[in-house]
Amino acid sequence: MAPSTRHSGVRRISGDRVDSTIGLRADTPGGGTLLFCFLHSGEAHAISGELYSSLAHMNDVFVFDSKVVEILPYLPPYLPELEKYKESHNCLAVDTGRLGGGDFLSVSITGNPLHLYFVIKRLVLYWPAINRALQVINDSRGNCKDMHTSCSYWSKWYECQKNPAYMMINCQLSCGLCGKPEIHEKIIALRALGYKIVLPSANDLRGAAIALARLQQVYRLPIADLAEGIVANVSTSVRLSTYDCMRIANESNFETEYASAWQWYSLAHATTSDPDLKALIKGIMYSVKRQHDGLHQPNHTKYFPQKLSEFEIQDPVDSNYAQLCRGFNFMSDKEKAKFRCYVSSRESPFLTLQPVKYEHLHDDPEMYLFHEVISPKEVVMIQDTARDKLYRSMVTSSDKPVELRVSHTAWLQNYTHPVLPNIAKRISAITGLHVFEGSVENMAGEHLQVLSYGIGGHYNFHYDPLLKIMPEEKWFEAGSKFENYPCGDRVATWMFYLSGVEAGGRTAFPQAGVSVAPVEGSAVFWYSIKKNGLLNDKSQHGGCPVLLGHKWVANK
Numbered sequence: 001m002a003p004s005t006r007h008s009g010v011r012r013i014s015g016d017r018v019d020s021t022i023g024l025r026a027d028t029p030g031g032g033t034l035l036f037c038f039l040h041s042g043e044a045h046a047i048s049g050e051l052y053s054s055l056a057h058m059n060d061v062f063v064f065d066s067k068v069v070e071i072l073p074y075l076p077p078y079l080p081e082l083e084k085y086k087e088s089h090n091c092l093a094v095d096t097g098r099l100g101g102g103d104f105l106s107v108s109i110t111g112n113p114l115h116l117y118f119v120i121k122r123l124v125l126y127w128p129a130i131n132r133a134l135q136v137i138n139d140s141r142g143n144c145k146d147m148h149t150s151c152s153y154w155s156k157w158y159e160c161q162k163n164p165a166y167m168m169i170n171c172q173l174s175c176g177l178c179g180k181p182e183i184h185e186k187i188i189a190l191r192a193l194g195y196k197i198v199l200p201s202a203n204d205l206r207g208a209a210i211a212l213a214r215l216q217q218v219y220r221l222p223i224a225d226l227a228e229g230i231v232a233n234v235s236t237s238v239r240l241s242t243y244d245c246m247r248i249a250n251e252s253n254f255e256t257e258y259a260s261a262w263q264w265y266s267l268a269h270a271t272t273s274d275p276d277l278k279a280l281i282k283g284i285m286y287s288v289k290r291q292h293d294g295l296h297q298p299n300h301t302k303y304f305p306q307k308l309s310e311f312e313i314q315d316p317v318d319s320n321y322a323q324l325c326r327g328f329n330f331m332s333d334k335e336k337a338k339f340r341c342y343v344s345s346r347e348s349p350f351l352t353l354q355p356v357k358y359e360h361l362h363d364d365p366e367m368y369l370f371h372e373v374i375s376p377k378e379v380v381m382i383q384d385t386a387r388d389k390l391y392r393s394m395v396t397s398s399d400k401p402v403e404l405r406v407s408h409t410a411w412l413q414n415y416t417h418p419v420l421p422n423i424a425k426r427i428s429a430i431t432g433l434h435v436f437e438g439s440v441e442n443m444a445g446e447h448l449q450v451l452s453y454g455i456g457g458h459y460n461f462h463y464d465p466l467l468k469i470m471p472e473e474k475w476f477e478a479g480s481k482f483e484n485y486p487c488g489d490r491v492a493t494w495m496f497y498l499s500g501v502e503a504g505g506r507t508a509f510p511q512a513g514v515s516v517a518p519v520e521g522s523a524v525f526w527y528s529i530k531k532n533g534l535l536n537d538k539s540q541h542g543g544c545p546v547l548l549g550h551k552w553v554a555n556k
């Protein structure tokens, strides 16, 4: 967003289209500034392994899952994966009646991180074996028989279970793989659906496990409650097994989140009676302890203030960012009293007949929350236009996606939908800033940046300006990267909330000490650049992890 004549005084800078974010934790010792260069992607769709990082395509996965369950009664019951699939799905069936009002696509199901983790888990771990059995049934259509005279004898001795690779091919009749005729129709329908959508892969299971660890830490969820299916006072039928705890612990360990890994290993240890597994977990915990206390604790006392060896279970550091994410407000009542609500036409003829309602939230940085500035119809149009253009949000410090930013991005140019120019005009009228996307040299605002968050999706705290976050000499070092940047540095950010969420997902400003809860139809607006043209350090902000629900925003 660039200044109009009314809000002039900020130099325009040429540069490439980039987005900025701060590394690991911005104030972690050694954590540097990262730049993320966004690409104008062409058509993008759900991507294998990236379903967990945006919930935009998750409903398709739940629909596929429901079709898998319909086909299970046609399969021989001895397949162990079949039983596990049914058991896992049963939690969803029970909660659909209870939480989802009878609809398994209700957001209370599809926005619940435990149900998301479970649906991903059954499709990644159990579906492949079921799919292989379906393949065998389909291949032997019209010619299903035993190839060996001992098949029936072997099957009585459980060889179908013990030796499925041989038996499924050679003893189809005795192993119960000669399906009822209607199964073939069902297999074809399921295949057709499977071709149309993207199914979760191992990377989604990894991402969902890390999301649970992140949510547990930021929202201080009692870890045992989470394992018992309780997320933020919503209780589900999901139960995390010892192996689930180990998976979450392993992923946290890999992400160097040792304190979190330690807690999940502890729970895994407590929930198994298998002495070998207990010994294995103890061994891993010893190494986690060494990593944490030996490598990190002495250098990073701010983040690792306690040695794990001194505390059975370490309380993770409760940063003020995490507190803001939980809705804590650091402003005193006296400070809050300075800020008021307004109904105003903002001196714009465009708003005379329909003035805007807003709250002044803060004055350093200047920050406002506007209410009912985008209609439900417009929200749906933007989401539908963005859905197939979404791709995983990145940061430039890495050529791979990182867990600091778990969302998908779509850039919508004004012409992509007739509603978009009107929305841009509305932002201009309210803020007094030009945002038009005319010719390159006149371009004053970026395209609309639509974000759809994933399971526990978040954007670690960062600054939005691209150049003012570094010393001036560096702007030129960045050189060609920025020379085509048509609309200059980011002066201010306007962010529409395209959805509310049931819990979490606030936008938190750790240095200003305020956070804003997403409410569909509202928009938060703040200046990142001070009137003297310099970066306002206090404009640092982040999108808190989404605890329950689907979060969509759109930035200008």
Ligand SMILES: O=C(O)CCC(=O)C(=O)O
Pocket (backbone or CB within 6 Å): 451, 459, 464, 505, 506, 507, 508, 541, 542, 543, 544, 553, 555
């Ligand atoms: O989603 C949010 O609350 C913040 C998003 C954000 O800061 C950004 O996209 O730059």
Ligand SMILES: [Fe+2]
Pocket (backbone or CB within 6 Å): 462, 463, 464, 541
């Ligand atoms: Fe931001």
